[in-house]
Amino acid sequence: MTAIPVRPERLDSIDVITASHIHTDHFDPETLGALFTASPQLKLVIPEAETEAVDAKLGGQAGDGWAHSGLSFEPAGIRILAMASAHESV
Numbered sequence: 001m002t003a004i005p006v007r008p009e010r011l012d013s014i015d016v017i018t019a020s021h022i023h024t025d026h027f028d029p030e031t032l033g034a035l036f037t038a039s040p041q042l043k044l045v046i047p048e049a050e051t052e053a054v055d056a057k058l059g060g061q062a063g064d065g066w067a068h069s070g071l072s073f074e075p076a077g078i079r080i081l082a083m084a085s086a087h088e089s090v
Contacts, residue, residue: 008034015076018045020085022053029057043075047082 008031017035019027027046036042036058046054047069069084 009038011035012038014039014042016043016078022050045080
């Protein structure tokens with residue numbers, strides 16, 4: 001959609017990435033794959049409802065950062081509170 005501002009391979013110190021949903025403007029499997037390679041410690045936090053789609057798109061690389069609405073957790077020492085949301089409808 002746009003030019004890449006920095007090559008993902010150069011980003012080797014990322015601890016956490018969040019994605020609200022798996023539309024390409026929020027979740028790009030090609031970029032995420034390169035980020036997982038560059039930052040092996042990276043944790044991806046996504047909505048629980050997207051787990052199957054993410055697993056298919058990333059080939060099982062996503063790990064266990066599934067967000068459940070109303071619950072909080074701390075990947076890499078960063079507190080995240082999951083909240084329900086919807087694009088056009090629930």
